Amino acid sequence: MNKIRILLITVLGLCNLPLFAQVKLDTAYLQVIYLEDYVKNVDTKKMGYDELFLNIGSHISEFYSKRESQVQNIRDSVFAIGGDISQATSLTADIPRSYQYYHVYKNYPSKEMLTYTDKVLFDSYRYEEPLEKPVWTLLSERKDIQGYLCQKAMAAFKGRKWTAWYTTEIPISDGPWKLSGLPGLILDAVDSDSLFHFYCVGIRQLKESIPINIKGKFIKCSKQELYGKRKQLDEDLVAYMKSMPQITNVILKTPEKTKTNKYLDIEIQESAKKQE
Amino acid sequence: MRRILLALLGIVAPFTLYSQTFSGKVINISTNKPIEMASVSLLQTDSMTIAFSMANSSGRFSVTVPDGKKAKFICVSCMGYAQKWIPVQGYNEGGEIRLNPKDIMIKEVKYVSKRLTQSGDTLTYSVSGFRMPHDRTIGDILRKLPGIEVSSDGQIKYQDKPINKFYIEGMNLLDGKYNLATNNLSAKAVKSVQVLENHQAIAALKGKNFSENAALNLVLEDKAKARILGTVDVGLGVEDKSGNALWDNRLLSMLFNSRVQNLSMYKNNNTGHDVSSELKVLTIDKINQLTLADESNTLSSLSVGSPDLDQNRHYNNDSHLLTFNNLWRIKKETDLRVQASYFHDHEKQDGSSFTTYYLPGQTLNIDENMHAVHSKDEIEGSVTYNVNNTKV
Secondary structure: OHHHHHHHHHHHHHOOOOOOOEEEEEEEEEEEEEEEEEEEEOOOOEEEEEEEEEEEEOOOEEEEEHHHHHHHHHHHHHHHOOOOHHHHHHHHOOOOOOOOOOEEEEOOOOOOEEEEEEEEOOEEEEEEEEOOOOOOEEEEEEEEEOOEEEEEEEEEEOOEEEEEEEEOOOOOOOOOOOOOOOOOEEEEEEEOOOOEEEEEEEEEEEEEEEEEEEEOOOEEOOHHHHHHHHHHHHHOHHHHHHOOOOOOOOOOOOOOOOOOOOOOOOOOOHHHHHHO | OHHHHHHHHHHHHHHHOOOOEEEEEEEEOOOOOEOOOOEEEEEOOOOOEEEEEEOOOOOEEEEEOOOOOOOOEEEEEOOOEOOEEEEHHHOOOOOEEEEOEOOOOOOOEOOOOOOEEEEOOEEEEEHHHOOOOOOOEHHHHHOOOOOEEEOOOOOEEEOOEEOOEEEEOOEOOOOOOOHHHHOOOEHHHEEEEEEEOOOOOOHHHOOOOOOOOOEEEEEEOHHHOOOEEEEEEOOEEEOOOOOOEEEEEEEEEEEEOOOEEEEEEEEEEOOOOOHHHHHOOOOHHHHHHHHHHOOOOOOOOOOOOOOOOOHHHHOEOOEEEEEEEEEEEEEOOEEEEEEEEEEEEEEEEEEEEEEEEEEOOEEEEEEEEEEEEEEEEEEEEEEEEEEOOOOO
8 A cells, every 4th residue: 555655646746736726605604613433444344533614604605624624735835835745745744634535515606506526536526416405304302512402303315314413503504514404503413324423513603704715626527427436446546547547557566456445425326326 | 971072072183183384484674685594493382393494585484384293483593683483373474574683693612623732731632633553552642742752762751851750540650660651552542641731749749849840641541441451462583594583572461440550561572672661760750869879880790882773783682571560549649559570681792893903014903702691680669658638
C-alpha cells in the first residue's frame, strides 16, 4: 500500500494544478457540528470517525467533512505560494483524515434540488438530483440532545432505514448528509444497521460570515457513474488507475495483491440493489 | 343497557373518527407576504408532534391528523419568526396565521475540537485526535503532542521543564519510573493525556508554595479500567551459520482500578535494547533526591570507549528485567505503594585499535585489544505509605 502511495504522490505532482475558481453561493448564519461513527469495512468491522459541518445559509446549506476540508485548505495554501506536493503532504501528515471528500449542497442549483460533489482519486465529480425528502413517521419518544428536546422519527430513505432525532426548537428543516424534511433540525441520525451514525456535538451562531462555496473544477456525471467510480476505486485501485487516460502505465514494485475491499455506500444504489 | 350503549357508540363513532385536516396560509404580520417553508405541526396535549407540513411558496399548508390521534395545538414556526401556538378549538380553518418577525437566539452548544482542551490549569490532549495507525504505546503519542517533549531517555518535559509527577488515573503508581508506562501501555487504552500545570503534589502546600513544573495524568478508556490487561510478546531469531540466537520477549500485566493499580512485567532481550532505562527515575522531584544518594561511581569498572553510534547498535547485552509495582488506595488521601524490581545484565564489550607511528629509522606498531565483560544484578525495593492531606 505504501508503495502505491508513493506512486500516487508522484502522479499527483504531475497534475499539480493551480487554484480553482470558487463560486460563492450563500452565507451561512448557523453552523452545526456533527461527529460521525461509521463502518469503513463490513468484513473487518473497521470503524471510521469524522467531524462534519452543516453550514446553514438563508437559502442553501452545505454539509462536509471538516477534517478533509482542513487538509484541502492547507494544500491549497501551500500550492498558492508555490509549494509542491511533498511539502503539502508533510504539513498535513499529522491531521487525522477520513477520506470523506463529499459535500452535499441542499437547495442548489435551485430550490428543491441537491448538488453532491465527491473526489475519486484525482478527479472531482458532481451530480444534481431532486432534493428528496424522506416520508417520516413521527414517533412519540423524546430525549434531550445537547440541551435540546428532541423527538424521534423514522423513515426509509435511499435504501436504508433511518432513525432521526430532531428538535423543533430550531425550526430548520435540515440535517446531516442528505437527510432533511422534518419540522426541525436533525441532531442525531443512525441507520438500522448502525453503519452510519451522525450525532450533533456543537451548534454555533456565526458572527463572522462563513461563505457557502462550491470550489474546484468538477466533472458532471450521474449518480450511478460516480457510484461506479467510487466502487471501482475502493475495490481495485490498480485497475482504476490503469483505466485513467492520464496514467499511461502503472508499475507496481510489489506483486499485485488483490485485496477485495467491499465498498460500502451510505446510499444503496438502484443498480447495486438489483445485483444483490 | 350495555347493548344500547354500544349501538349508540356505533352511530357516533363514524362521525368522530374521520380524519381532520387543517389548512391555511402563513404570512408575515408586518409585510403581509407569505412565509415559505414555515413548518406547521400538530401537537398532542403533551406537546408531542403527531403530524407536520411545510408551507409552500404561497405560504399555504394543509396538515391531516393521523388516525387514532388527537390534535390539541397547531404550532407554526419558522427561522426568523416568533413561534405561534394556536389551540385547535380556536382555529379558524382556512384562515391566515400571522407570524411576528423576531430574531431567534439559538442556544449555542460549545464544541471544542477534541484534540486539545483547557480548563483552568489542566490541559487535556485527546489521544484519538493524535493517534495514527502506526502508534503503539502511549509514549509514541506523547512524542507528538504540542508542548510536550520526550528526550531520548524517555524523560517527559512540558514547556522545557521536566514533569514532577506522572499519574495514571490520578494515582502515582510508578513513582517516577514512568518509562514503564510510556513504553508498555498501549495507546488504545488511553483516552486522554492531561497536563496539570504548576502542579503542587503535596496537598498541604497547595496555594502556599508555587510549583513551576507540571504533572502528567493519563486518563484511561473505560474498557481498560477495572480489568487485567495482559500482553505477551515473543521474539526469537537464530543466525544461520553461527547458530547464535536472538530474543526479545515481554510478559506484561496491568490492572487499573479505583482502589488498586498494578503493573508487573518480565522482559528480556539480547538485541541491544536497554531495558534498564525503564527503571530510571525521571520525575524532577525524585531526581533531586537521588543525586545525593547515588554511589554508583565509587568503584569504576573497565570499559571500552563507546563509538559514536546509537547505543542499540553496539550494546551486546543479555538483559532481564522483572518489576512489580502495586498501589493500594487505602483511604481518600492515603496510599500504600510497593515497588520491587530486579535487573540482570550481562554485557560483553570488545574493542581493538591499531596505531602505526612512523619514526625516523623505525616504524612502531601498537595493536591493542580489549575484552570486557560486565555483569550487573540490581535489586531494588520500596514500600511507601503516603498520607497527603491538607492538615499540617
